[in-house]
Amino acid sequence: MDGSDLPIARLTLPEAAAERLRTLIIEGELPPGTRLNERELSERLGVSRTPLREAFRMLAGDGLLVQLPNRGAQVVALSRDDIRHAFELMAALEGLAGELAAARVTDDDLTELRVLQAEMEAAHARHDLPAYYAINRAIHDRLSVIAGNPILAHTYRTLNARLHALRFRSNLNVAKWDQAVDEHRQMIAALAARDGATLRDLLIRHLRAKQEAVLEALETD
Amino acid sequence: MDGSDLPIARLTLPEAAAERLRTLIIEGELPPGTRLNERELSERLGVSRTPLREAFRMLAGDGLLVQLPNRGAQVVALSRDDIRHAFELMAALEGLAGELAAARVTDDDLTELRVLQAEMEAAHARHDLPAYYAINRAIHDRLSVIAGNPILAHTYRTLNARLHALRFRSNLNVAKWDQAVDEHRQMIAALAARDGATLRDLLIRHLRAKQEAVLEALETD
DNA sequence: ATCTTGCATTTTGTATACAATGTGCCAAAG
DNA sequence: CTTTGGCACATTGTATACAAAATGCAAGAT
Numbered sequence: 001m002d003g004s005d006l007p008i009a010r011l012t013l014p015e016a017a018a019e020r021l022r023t024l025i026i027e028g029e030l031p032p033g034t035r036l037n038e039r040e041l042s043e044r045l046g047v048s049r050t051p052l053r054e055a056f057r058m059l060a061g062d063g064l065l066v067q068l069p070n071r072g073a074q075v076v077a078l079s080r081d082d083i084r085h086a087f088e089l090m091a092a093l094e095g096l097a098g099e100l101a102a103a104r105v106t107d108d109d110l111t112e113l114r115v116l117q118a119e120m121e122a123a124h125a126r127h128d129l130p131a132y133y134a135i136n137r138a139i140h141d142r143l144s145v146i147a148g149n150p151i152l153a154h155t156y157r158t159l160n161a162r163l164h165a166l167r168f169r170s171n172l173n174v175a176k177w178d179q180a181v182d183e184h185r186q187m188i189a190a191l192a193a194r195d196g197a198t199l200r201d202l203l204i205r206h207l208r209a210k211q212e213a214v215l216e217a218l219e220t221d
Numbered sequence: 222m223d224g225s226d227l228p229i230a231r232l233t234l235p236e237a238a239a240e241r242l243r244t245l246i247i248e249g250e251l252p253p254g255t256r257l258n259e260r261e262l263s264e265r266l267g268v269s270r271t272p273l274r275e276a277f278r279m280l281a282g283d284g285l286l287v288q289l290p291n292r293g294a295q296v297v298a299l300s301r302d303d304i305r306h307a308f309e310l311m312a313a314l315e316g317l318a319g320e321l322a323a324a325r326v327t328d329d330d331l332t333e334l335r336v337l338q339a340e341m342e343a344a345h346a347r348h349d350l351p352a353y354y355a356i357n358r359a360i361h362d363r364l365s366v367i368a369g370n371p372i373l374a375h376t377y378r379t380l381n382a383r384l385h386a387l388r389f390r391s392n393l394n395v396a397k398w399d400q401a402v403d404e405h406r407q408m409i410a411a412l413a414a415r416d417g418a419t420l421r422d423l424l425i426r427h428l429r430a431k432q433e434a435v436l437e438a439l440e441t442d
Numbered sequence: 443a444t445c446t447t448g449c450a451t452t453t454t455g456t457a458t459a460c461a462a463t464g465t466g467c468c469a470a471a472g
Numbered sequence: 473c474t475t476t477g478g479c480a481c482a483t484t485g486t487a488t489a490c491a492a493a494a495t496g497c498a499a500g501a502t
Binding site: 089 | 235272275284293309313371373376380
Binding site for chain 4: 256258259260290291292293328
């Protein structure tokens, strides 16, 4: 069985509201720092304040919101240091994921990853940055799943969501982009060779480069 | 200033309830698998159901509770695999903390850690397991703080709380105990030498040993 | 002119009432 | 004797009313 014997996951109202809010935040509809008025938002989402507040608690747990007593919730605004810290942790998580994935990867997984890699190179060739980001994310997500550690995967996704809320896209110079694509090639090779240590190092370096690009992009805001 | 200019953190009712529940779970008062009846618990804690439900959401975010739609919350019961996964991640987090700590540790930090280490050896000498655990935890916590990455520290604490809810104490054979104390000595040495790579390896091995001890202990339940 | 002080308004915090859903038991049919 | 249907009860889900707290503005004092 694949787990479909557990109760089917119908979304409860607070969960649905949280999901909706999450995308609003990540899509940039609710930019960092925005104060969230409960009454206003509850009308906008068509739910009452009670489930909305539960949604707030969930998102606060994910680090997308901060809640100040008697002053409501606001979309988190990461400082430069926060970003540095988040990337530091992300690098370690990706490194671990790579190490574990190398030990467990199947040939089917590799085939799938190679398809994604090809798509990514195509996006790169036609300078399609949004597509590149989407595929890039899919590859890294896949890796964290192949690692076979749900707790890691969850931590990874949560942290990733927080960073995505920054919407740092659209800034990436050509040299770094070329390099990133090349690093991906090396990653697949390391994975195919089941070389966990190398893959780990590659991923950590890869993340460090990404961090630099992000911080640079914020610099020029 | 030390940050005391931010709004002083008075506990809101849901937060207080969550804190209370958290200790009840970690102390083993509410063992894994316990179903939490909202009405009953709200009376016991002296709060109404609304703030209690927000507390549930917070603890669910921390992974201490699972919430099933229309079936309420229950204390999470970790499977052997969950434990393995949690330790896998913990090892990576500790490793990162060690690496970062080695780069930032001050002489004052070292003095403090050496005091804790001495206390730990004393506890070990008099076979005081509870004290040993407490000091052990203090040392590792300290390390994650010295690392200077609050996001890492938070992730670490959260995951740690989940594992502590297992209450796996009271099982540890003498050989492993001796070894653990010795590993701690080596850790302090590596830290004093600012040797991050060595410290990282030590911590990861240390955690692996701990994991084995825990899994063994559960075996004999 | 600037800084308090107090009041009105807005916003969040909590409790409770009501609705919807799930659970378990018992009876009747196969 | 087992199984299924339905009913009563218990529990969770949601909305709303009320209480408490914070914010902004204006008027007065320094």
